[in-house]
Amino acid sequence: MGGLILCAFALDLLLGDPRGLPHPVVFIGRLIGRLEGLLTGLVANRRVAGVLLAGLTLAVTGLVTLALLRLAGAIHPLLGWLAALWAAYTTLALRSLHRESREVVALVEDGRLEDARRALSLIVGRDTAALDEEGILRACIETVAENASDGVVAPLFYLFLGGPVLAMLYKAANTLDSMVGYKNDRYRELGWASARLDDLLNLLPARLTGLLVVLAAFPLGLDGREALRIMRRDAAKHKSPNAGYPEAAAAGALGVRLGGPAVYFGQTVEKASLGDGAGPVTAGSYRAMIRILYLASSLALGLGLLLTGLW
Numbered sequence: 001m002g003g004l005i006l007c008a009f010a011l012d013l014l015l016g017d018p019r020g021l022p023h024p025v026v027f028i029g030r031l032i033g034r035l036e037g038l039l040t041g042l043v044a045n046r047r048v049a050g051v052l053l054a055g056l057t058l059a060v061t062g063l064v065t066l067a068l069l070r071l072a073g074a075i076h077p078l079l080g081w082l083a084a085l086w087a088a089y090t091t092l093a094l095r096s097l098h099r100e101s102r103e104v105v106a107l108v109e110d111g112r113l114e115d116a117r118r119a120l121s122l123i124v125g126r127d128t129a130a131l132d133e134e135g136i137l138r139a140c141i142e143t144v145a146e147n148a149s150d151g152v153v154a155p156l157f158y159l160f161l162g163g164p165v166l167a168m169l170y171k172a173a174n175t176l177d178s179m180v181g182y183k184n185d186r187y188r189e190l191g192w193a194s195a196r197l198d199d200l201l202n203l204l205p206a207r208l209t210g211l212l213v214v215l216a217a218f219p220l221g222l223d224g225r226e227a228l229r230i231m232r233r234d235a236a237k238h239k240s241p242n243a244g245y246p247e248a249a250a251a252g253a254l255g256v257r258l259g260g261p262a263v264y265f266g267q268t269v270e271k272a273s274l275g276d277g278a279g280p281v282t283a284g285s286y287r288a289m290i291r292i293l294y295l296a297s298s299l300a301l302g303l304g305l306l307l308t309g310l311w
Contacts, residue, residue: 012093028171032057050194092155148297210248215299216253234274238272
């Protein structure tokens with residue numbers, strides 16, 4: 001399994017998510033959309049409908065993934081291995097996270113703030129229309145830090161724990177949360193189960209990601225001690241039980257202040273500030289975050305391979 005995951009990681013570094021090609025998350029998203037419409041029409045209690053939505057999404061995702069892998073393996077062992085490699089590779093989002101955030105920052109550096117806001121809106125859940133240059137850069141760093149866990153470390157964690165099927169189930173849970181896990185009038189009840197499931201599945205990976213950010217800071221010449229101090233002090237201030245760990249560690253390592261008020265669906269949400277940094281958030285801060293992202297992800301891979309070898 002370790003060799004398969006290593007190859008999947010390398011493939012993600014090489015290709016990312018090629019645009020225009022089908023991706024499992026797209027199909028999972030379509031499944032969620034159809035199930036949401038069906039269940040809300042059939043089940044009056046929206047919380048019950050949300051539990052069914054989460055359960056059915058996971059069941060269909062797991063069964064389809066398992067069936068495809070077994071079918072490929074029955075045709076030929078090599079085809080089965082390639083199918084498992086493809087499934088594992090599609091759960092990782094390291095290069096695409098870098099590419100999509102880099103495009104936003106490039107627009108900021110070109111002075112095209114309106115275009116940068118539109119590009120940013122594609123990768124964050126908040127409203128971006130009123131963000132200034134520093135606000136755009138801060139949002140980029142926050143989403144890179146949070147998705148270092150959701151898009152890289154957590155999928156690796158579940159790949160090593162249970163292979164491509166378990167990692168795909170994690171991606172389904174993560175997609176559920178991103179689509180229905182909001183606390184607005186539409187999704188407060190319907191998305192309750194999906195949000196709680198995502199919180200549970202990220203408890204260990206998010207804390208591991210925070211520690212990996214701390215470790216990565218030292219060889220990169222950043223402030224690892226401050227990263228650990230800020231993570232221990234500020235992580236629990238975040239509204240999410242998990243996102244605060246990598247974000248607070250990143251704030252400490254970079255010497256910047258993250259968090260603060262943000263607008264979601266037209267309403268301002270008061271978010272706690274993470275970090276003590278008094279200096280501005282710059283494009284240089286973002287590039288340092290990207291270096292942390294790659295090193296922390298590599299450390300996660302190395303740790304998994306080491307533990308696999310010792311098992």
